[in-house]
């Protein structure tokens with residue numbers, strides 16, 4: 194509930210415990226025994242006190258005797274649990290949570306809190322829970338000014354007017370994300386505008402305080418730094434990674450940083466991308482750039498996370514050979530095996546940029562000797578900007594389940610990023626996050642399911658989108674069956690519905706350039722940015738097979754064949770991989786043009802049903818959330834109609850083919 198004054202008040206999302214004095218789980222929460230101390234232990238005790246107080250109406254007490262306690266929290270030595278896993282066991286009167294490290298116990302405690310809140314049966318048997326991904330990361334794109342790049346839920350809660358913020362909300366944020374197993378955050382924008390200051394003495398002390406807060410919840414803090422820092426703050430005239438003065442500057446700077454912020458995780462770097470500086474300026478490779486920094490940070494156990502989002506954003510429309518989709522692989526595949534052990538490449542899920550539908554980036558599986566992270570985006574930049582409901586967990590499931598065929602046993606993306614496929618430990622998953630200082634943290638209340646769901650999936654990629662949705666609904670709203678059914682019905686259909694009224698069949702990019710919101714079919718087509726769909730009166734789509742840009746050749750054979758062959762290429766990606774005429778018949782039996790019309794009318798009908806169903810919840814959930822979602826669904830409906838009409842009229846006018854069903858098209 195509210196902690197600060199009204200203006201700054203904020204909610205506790207899924208940690209908003211609701212009083213249930215008669216809960217049968219109470220018996221396990223009379224008192225606790227704990228055999229370790231420290232910051233994490235103190236936070237565990239605080240969490241238990243808060244929970245028992247709000248949920249059961251009393252304060253749990255500490256018990257010095259293991260025999261008489263109801264909840265036993267123990268550090269043990271058990272190799273099978275790894276650094277962060279925990280073991281849960283049960284006797285008639287006791288719950289026992291064991292782990293190798295304090296953070297494992299913290300996760301165990303949050304786990305049982307979740308189970309109690311969900312009324313889950315899990316508290317009836319013994320189990321072990323070990324995270325599948327070593328790194329479970331959130332990337333904030335916050336600027337020090339307080340603005341958030343692609344932020345749709347208010348301003349930054351990390352920065353304001355060039356300063357770092359340290360307050361109760363930051364602490365609550367740490368516990369909220371720790372409760373779902375996030376263990377790493379990067380706090381500032383990958384486009385480092387003003388944040389070069391973060392690595393100057395003036396800011397390092399506060400950065401250290403932040404680092405300590407998060408450490409108390411098992412979370413490592415990273416910062417984005419500019420590759421050109423030696424020039425921007427060092428006064429050098431070069432940032433060449435092989436230049437001696439540059440190397441000395443970084444070495445000295447890392448020493449200073451780690452003297453003042455010993456627990457910093459490392460740096461995240463966006464280089465040679467969308468105008469950011471990088472090694473290309475000096476004729477060097479990305480391995481040269483990343484390794485130089487990795488060398489400087491190594492003695493402090495620091496890590497360099499290096500993004501693969503490198504492409505030519507100035508492609509001329511006459512040039513049909515250059516293909517943005519190819520560029521990640523073209524730039525990084527030749528460097529496979531050349532990065533130091535403390536470098537991790539961060540790869541966006543698709544080869545383009547967080548579109549509603551893209552194939553998986555062929556870098557997954559393509560890189561066999563490199564640490565890698567899968568980067569997804571829960572800030573819904575291209576998927577409705579947290580004004581439309583778009584539950585992205587089903588999309589992430591598809592990505593994680595995609596078989597790259599790089600390995601006969603462990604070929605899936607989920608295997609690669611868990612480290613299993615190539616026997617790595619510096620691997621995992623990251624989301625560009627969707628939070629801000631809005632009261633509900635995520636603008637759209639239902640966007641909270643993406644934050645929660647991403648983290649749960651990062652811990653356990655085998656959870657289903659449905660399970661995750663249910664958990665989130667029960668903790669955020671309540672356990673009422675009707676609430677669970679209606680909200681999960683909306684969430685689980687929302688991505689598909691959004692896709693229906695968006696750009697068709699995987700082609701993407703029919704948004705307004707710059708703000709990426711709202712339909713503008715030719716916005717990018719006629720923009721200098723150079724990302725094209727190439728629709729004309731004959732057809733639409735891009736040939737990315739070997740007869741076109743050759744992008745399909747970057748996949749392993751089976752996928753290359755799957756996507757290249759028009760007969761096997763899945764409908765939803767047909768226009769991503771092929772240029773087709775409007776009368777081409779899809780697997781669904783519809784022509785492309787008819788598919789466009791039908792899906793756009795359907796998408797709007799879906800949103801109408803979301804709104805209608807939501808209205809049935811008026812008496813069943815708190816009024817504030819009810820109204821906020823209602824307003825957004827109303828907006829979504831209007832906006833979905835705009836999408837439908839703009840796209841339909843565009844293709845009607847290009848193709849001159851009428852809708853078979855005779856509906857009105859502008």
Ligand code: GCU
Pocket residue numbers: 342343383384463467502546574
């Ligand atoms: C997108 C987004 C940018 C962002 C970039 C990135 O292009 O629109 O705002 O900087 O991705 O991931 O670096």
